[in-house]
Amino acid sequence: MKRLFAILLILLPLALVGAQDEPLHVITTSNILADVARNVGGDRVMVDSLIPPGADGHAWQPTPSDVLKVARADLVLAVGVGYETFLGQLVENAADVPQVIVSSGIPILPFAGHDEAETAESTPEAGHDDAEYIGVYGEAGVCEDDHTQAATAEADHANEEAPGQCDPHVWTDPTNVMIWVDNIADALAQTDPANAEVYRANATAYQEQLAALDAEVAAMLAEVPEARRVLVTNHEFLGYFAHRYGFKVVGGILGATTLEEPDPQRLAALATEVKALGVPAIFAEVSANSPFAQVIAQEAGIRVVSNLYSESLSDINGPAATYLDYLRYNAQTIADALKPV
Ligand SMILES: [Zn+2]
Structure with a gap:
């Protein structure tokens, strides 16, 4: 007791x-x-x-x-x-x-x-x-x-x-x-x-995991030669990624947010730039795709890669269920689309 x-x-x-x-x-x-x-x-x-x-x-x-x-x-x-x-x-x-x-x-x-x-x-x-x-x-x-x-x-x-x-x-x-x-x-x-x-x-x-991820992403992207390090996205969400890993953001189809209406003159200029720079692919997002991306891609004879995650993680069974997976998946998708075949 x-x-x-x-x-x-x-x-x-x-x-x-x-x-x-x-x-x-x-x-x-x-x-x-x-x-x-x-x-x-x-x-x-x-x-x-x-x-x-x-x-x-x-x-x-x-x-x-x-x-x-x-x-x-x-x-x-x-x-x-x-x-x-x-x-x-x-x-x-x-x-x-x-x-x-x-x-x-x-x-x-x-x-x-x-x-x-x-x-x-x-x-x-x-x-x-x-x-x-x-x-x-x-x-x-x-x-x-x-x-x-x-x-x-x-x-x-x-x-x-x-x-x-x-x-x-x-x-x-x-x-x-x-x-x-x-x-x-x-x-x-x-x-x-x-x-x-x-x-x-x-x-x-967690910061140690992020640092390891940063190195992993840099290694993945090393497969993309300098001249092909160009990003055209549906809406402009990869500015910091580009800044970190040495890419050039040519522009967004829609602009700064997904809410902006594309301006026809700007789209025409973007299409010209895409052709002139030999941009290998246009990237769109799972959460916000746009028919304009297809139009520009068709005109330039390139493809739209439409499965990047931008604002949001995927659901738990998807490829970007955590932030670490989100960045790894996006980087791998970009590397695969831009590296020479
Ligand atoms: Zn956004």
């Missing part, structure tokens, strides 16, 4: 701790970000993404149940850089839930289709609260500014009027995702200081 009592004395505090020590409820916008957050949070977090697998993040709209999801979360993680045009209305109703922009600290690139003057001209605008800003340093001296702010109703409205000149698709470079990982570990540690060391250790382990 004495022994049983002793065991109970040992177990009771553990049971109490267990009961209070619920995992954090983390809401992310994209499901790519959710996968990264799960790797950092481990079993200390329950992560749910707003944008479901296979959906196009640029076109996605929240439902009333998403408003509840966000309001009940312990933490909201967003890409930033103007990516989440829908987030304003959601976070308005959840002012006490901390929101963290995970791209803070990443050098933000302009879209290839926009020149510097154009970007500078459209750079907003006084009157924001400094607290909303996340400092990000643009390499070319552009895009260093407001585009990383947390989504607000104001930003939401601004985005309707003029789509961002800065490219939000930072995750196509795994070294940027390593910065996400640091920011996520910090955010989780701040929300749940008791497990800060766990988050830090998970972050380091």
Whole structure:
């Protein structure tokens, strides 16, 4: 009996701790970000993404149940850089839930289709609260500014009027995702200081996997000779990938986001450039294909490779069920399409 009592004395505090020590409820916008957050949070977090697998993040709209999801979360993680045009209305109703922009600290690139003057001209605008800003340093001296702010109703409205000149698709470079990982570990540690060391250790382990992936992708792409390192995509989402691995982004059929209407003059110019450069293939995406890609490809006598993943992971049985698989799969698909036969 004495022994049983002793065991109970040992177990009771553990049971109490267990009961209070619920995992954090983390809401992310994209499901790519959710996968990264799960790797950092481990079993200390329950992560749910707003944008479901296979959906196009640029076109996605929240439902009333998403408003509840966000309001009940312990933490909201967003890409930033103007990516989440829908987030304003959601976070308005959840002012006490901390929101963290995970791209803070990443050098933000302009879209290839926009020149510097154009970007500078459209750079907003006084009157924001400094607290909303996340400092990000643009390499070319552009895009260093407001585009990383947390989504607000104001930003939401601004985005309707003029789509961002800065490219939000930072995750196509795994070294940027390593910065996400640091920011996520910090955010989780701040929300749940008791497990800060766990988050830090998970972050380091996952960053090692990302570094290995980066080397693996570089080796895959080494098969593509310099002259064939040209990317034409359906919408322009591979800017950071191109920057990391030495490719040239010729342009996007649709432009910066999947919501843009292609301009006939720009399409004609793109078709001419595709022929002149001898671009071997045009890449489209699972979540957003376009008949214009086919038209340009036909005219140039090349093919459309239509199975890249851009905004979203595949479902669990698909080839891009995790971020590591997503990047590996996209890189292999690009290498296969562009390397000489
Ligand atoms: Zn996109």
